[in-house]
Amino acid sequence: MAKITLDDLRHSYMPNPTAEDDWALKQLDVDWEDGGAYALLGPSGCGKTTLLNIISGLLRPSHGRVLFDGKDVTDLPPDQRHIAQVFQFPVVYDTMTVYDNLAFPLRNRGVAEADVDKRVREIAELTDLTETLNVRAAGLTADGKQKISLGRGLVRTDVNVVMFDEPLTVIDPHLKWQLRSKLKELHQRVGVTMIYVTHDQIEALTFADQVVVMNLGEVVQIGTPVDLFERPQHTFVGHFIGSPGMNVMPCEVSGGNAYVNGVRVEAANAHACAADAKGLEIGVRPEFVSFADDGLPVRVTKVSDAGRFQIVDASHDGGSIKLLVAEGDEIPADTAKLKFDSAHTQVYDGGWIVGAKGGAA
Amino acid sequence: MNKTVNQKAWLFVVPVVLLVAFNAIIPLMTVVNYSVQETFGDNTFFWAGVLWFEQVLNSERFHDSLMRQIIFTATILAIEVPLGVAIALTMPRKGVWVPVCLVLMALPLLIPWNVVGAMWNIFALPEIGLLGRMLNGIGFDYNFTRQPEDAWFTLILMDVWHWTSLVVLLSYAGLVSIPDAYYQAAKIDGAGGWAIFRHIQLPKMKRVLTIAILLRFMDSFMIYTEAVVLTGGGPGNSTTLLSIDLVKIALGQFDLGPAAAMSLIYFLIILLVSWVFYTLMMRNEQQ
Structure with a gap:
C-alpha cells in the first residue's frame, strides 16, 4: 500500500514534442492517498490510459517523476512496483486452471507452494471463484475472467495499487452492476488503493470517493461526485458529468x-x-x-x-x-x-x- | 400444411458436383479400378481382388521407401517447426522492418518447385556449386551425387530452406494477433521469457501451428518435384521417397495394378495420420 504522487508529469509519444498538442499528457501534479478509491474519468483519447500505464510502469513518462510513498519508482519495471492491473479485455492464461491463474504471480516470485495455496483460496473466496478453481480459465464467461484478472492482482500481499482500465467494457449490462458492487465491496474489505479508468460517468461516480476528470491530456477537476455535480471547476466538467449536461x-x-x-x-x-x-x-x-x-x-x-x-x-x-x-x-x-x-x-x-x-x- | 417442394434447387449444386467429379471422384475411382484388376494391355482386364494390395504391403521395396519417407518427414518437421517458431519470435512486430521481413520470408515460397530442385542441384554440385565447393574447401568430403548421407543432408537442407518460411509466416500471424494487454499483464505478474512463451505465446499459436504441422506433414509426405530434380532418388535408391517410387512403378515399369494399389495405401496413410492428428489437437482444445 502506498501513497502515489505524480510530480510534474508530462508525456508525449513523439520523440521531440514542440507544439502543445504533441503532448498526450500536459502537466500533472497529483497526490493519490493510500487506500483511496479513485476514478479517472474523461472522453476517449484524453490520456487516461497513458496515465494508467505510466503509473503501472508499462510506459516511462517523457518528463517528471512517479513516487510511491515518496520513493521514486519512475525507472522501475511493473513487476517491481507491486501494482496490479485489470485490462479492458479480460486477460487470462487460457491453458491454466483458475487456480493456476491465481497462483501464477506468486509462483513467478518464488513463493512457497503452501503459502500459494493458502493465499489463492483466500482470494478465490473474496472474488467468488472458489467453485470454479479447477476449471480451465478459457471456459469462463467474461465477468468470470475479469474476476480472475482482479484476483491475480489481489493475490500478492504487497500490492500497492490496483488499476482498472475500463474493466466493464465487455461485461453484459445486467452483470455490470453486480461486478461494480463487488469492486466497491472489495475496496472496503481489502483497503488497497484503487484507480478506475472509465469514460462512463455513472461507473466513475458510483465507484470512486474522488473522481479525477481529464480532458485533452490535463486534469480539469479532482473532487467528490458531489463537488463535480454542484461546483464544476470547468465548463467541460459541467458538460461531461450530468445528463443532460450543464x-x-x-x-x-x-x-x-x-x-x-x-x-x-x-x-x-x-x-x-x-x-x-x-x-x-x-x-x-x-x-x-x-x-x-x-x-x-x-x-x-x-x-x-x-x-x-x-x-x-x-x-x-x-x-x-x-x-x-x-x-x-x-x-x-x-x-x-x-x-x-x-x-x-x-x-x-x-x-x-x-x-x-x-x-x- | 403442405410444404412446397421445389426440385429446381438441385440445379444450383450441379456445377460443384461436376467439378468435384472431374477433379477428384472420377480420377480416384479410375485408380480404384486399376488397383483391383490385372491388365495386359489391349484394354482387357481381369479381376485381381486384393492381390496387388497384398503384394505392395508385403514388398520389401515398399517398406523401404515408406521408412525413408517417414524418416524424411519426421526430420523436416522436427527441424522446421521449432526453427519456424523461433524465427517468428525474433521477427519485429511493429515498424518499417515488418514488410521487409515478411517479403524475405515469403520469397522461397514463391519459387516454382522444380526450380528449387534445379537451384539446389547446381548449388550443391561438388565441382561447380557454391555449397559443394565450399564444403569441400573447408575439408568435408561432400558429394551428394555419390554419398547417400550427403544426398540426405542436401535434401533436408533444401526442404528446410524452402518450407520453414511457411511455418514462420503462420506462427507470426498467430503471434501478432496476441493483444498487448497479455504481455503487459505478464510483466505485471512477473512472468519471465519462458513463462510468457509457454503460457501466452504457445497457446495462442496452437491453432496456426496445428495447421502448419498438418500442411508440412502432407506436403512433405507427398514431396516429389524438388527431390526428383535434386537427386532423382539416388544415389542408388537411397533417397527414393514414396512418390518417387510410385512414379517408377507406374510409369517406369508400367505396373499399373500395384501402382494403383500403392497410391491408395499412400493416400490412406496421409488421410489417417492427418485425421488422427487433427482430432487429437481439437479434442484438447475443447477440454
Missing part, C-alpha cells in the same frame, strides 16, 4: 452582477469577476433552473418526458437552455421566464470557474 451561455458582468442578454441573473461568483473581463460564460445545471414570474425570457421549444422528470428545451436570444421539471408540474406553453438557483450558478472565464481557480491549470 447549460453554458455567454454573459456579461458589471458591478458584481451577471447579465444574460441584458437580463440580470443570479450567480454565486459574479462579484469575483474583473469588471472589464471579456468572453465570460455562465453555467447552470438543468436541475437548478426553474420557471419563475420574473427572469430570463425564453420560448419553450420541446418537452421530453424522462420518467420521473421532464426535460424542457427552451430558447432565448443567445441560444438554448435546458431545465428539469418534476413530473406532473405545469409547463408554460410558449413564452416563459427562467430563474437560476444562485448557489449553483457560476461564471466561467475561458472555461475555468471565476474566483476560486481550482484543479490543475
